[in-house]
Amino acid sequence: MSIPKRMAGPADPPGRWRRPGARPGLLGRPWGPGLVAMLVAMLVTLAGRGVARLAASTDVADRDARVARVAASASEPRDPPSPVPSRGREDGSADRTDGAGLPGAGAAAIGGEDGSVVQVANLIYARVKSSQCFSDHFLIQAERVSSIATSRRFHAVKLSSGELFSFPFVIMTGEGEFELPADERRNLRRYLEKGGFVLASAGCSSLQWDGSFRREISRVFPDQPLRELSIDHPVFHTVRDIDRVHVAHGTAQPFRVLVLGTRVALLYSADGLNDTKNATGCCCCGGNEIVNAEEININVLAYALSF
Numbered sequence: 001m002s003i004p005k006r007m008a009g010p011a012d013p014p015g016r017w018r019r020p021g022a023r024p025g026l027l028g029r030p031w032g033p034g035l036v037a038m039l040v041a042m043l044v045t046l047a048g049r050g051v052a053r054l055a056a057s058t059d060v061a062d063r064d065a066r067v068a069r070v071a072a073s074a075s076e077p078r079d080p081p082s083p084v085p086s087r088g089r090e091d092g093s094a095d096r097t098d099g100a101g102l103p104g105a106g107a108a109a110i111g112g113e114d115g116s117v118v119q120v121a122n123l124i125y126a127r128v129k130s131s132q133c134f135s136d137h138f139l140i141q142a143e144r145v146s147s148i149a150t151s152r153r154f155h156a157v158k159l160s161s162g163e164l165f166s167f168p169f170v171i172m173t174g175e176g177e178f179e180l181p182a183d184e185r186r187n188l189r190r191y192l193e194k195g196g197f198v199l200a201s202a203g204c205s206s207l208q209w210d211g212s213f214r215r216e217i218s219r220v221f222p223d224q225p226l227r228e229l230s231i232d233h234p235v236f237h238t239v240r241d242i243d244r245v246h247v248a249h250g251t252a253q254p255f256r257v258l259v260l261g262t263r264v265a266l267l268y269s270a271d272g273l274n275d276t277k278n279a280t281g282c283c284c285c286g287g288n289e290i291v292n293a294e295e296i297n298i299n300v301l302a303y304a305l306s307f
Contacts, residue, residue, distance in 0.1 A: 204287035
């Protein structure tokens with residue numbers, strides 16, 4: 001005997017064929033487990049994107065606020081100490097070590113961090129220009145691949161201040177033209193002569209910044225022209241062995257260095273070592289930035305701390 005299928009008709013009350021206790025769902029039908037899971041996943045994704053955007057904007061705002069506070073503060077000139085690590089400097093000689101045994105101390109404890117942690121600064125120069133769009137991600141990587149203990153963030157510091165001499169390693173970068181006032185030129189020369197190291201980089205391969213930087217360094221050290229650095233120099237073989245500098249397009253411009261005595265005191269890239277893909281809120285749009293910048297920056301840091 002065949003049993004006819006029950007078909008809902010106009011006289012059927014709404015929800016008659018709903019499971020007991022089921023709630024009305026989309027289009028008047030019950031929501032199955034699959035639909036509920038899909039909707040929950042969509043809500044979680046949307047919420048996660050919102051949190052990520054909020055975190056990124058907060059990070060950029062915090063960074064800008066720190067730089068603004070330093071730029072607005074008054075400089076306090078004082079007799080600068082040597083910015084180089086104390087170990088290996090007591091007899092005035094360079095205590096060179098390899099990438100696995102680099103000195104970790106040097107800068108005074110800053111921001112509550114241990115004094116054995118290497119502090120790295122980004123410069124505020126030409127009074128108001130700051131080195132913001134340079135990724136600090138290489139500091140974290142340096143700890144993972146060597147024995148260097150570093151601060152996880154840059155410290156903004158004025159080029160004209162005595163605080164500059166608390167840092168063995170500083171970053172100088174930016175875009176557009178600039179000119180250093182006389183007191184900043186004097187302080188930069190003293191810093192480098194006392195053993196400090198500057199890693200300079202034209203932000204997003206800025207031609208204007210490149211021209212200004214070369215001019216200013218020639219004024220600071222008129223008798224010490226910048227030299228080209230060959231790929232076989234020890235700076236490329238401290239922690240990682242680097243046999244090529246990769247850029248987004250074409251061939252990389254050679255690094256240029258300032259040599260004082262037997263050591264490189266300043267390394268400069270006209271293409272850019274900023275690694276902006278890892279710098280929050282920054283983008284190199286149209287430049288020819290160095291692709292393997294993070295590895296190179298780790299090597300440069302290791303080299304600078306080996307003297």
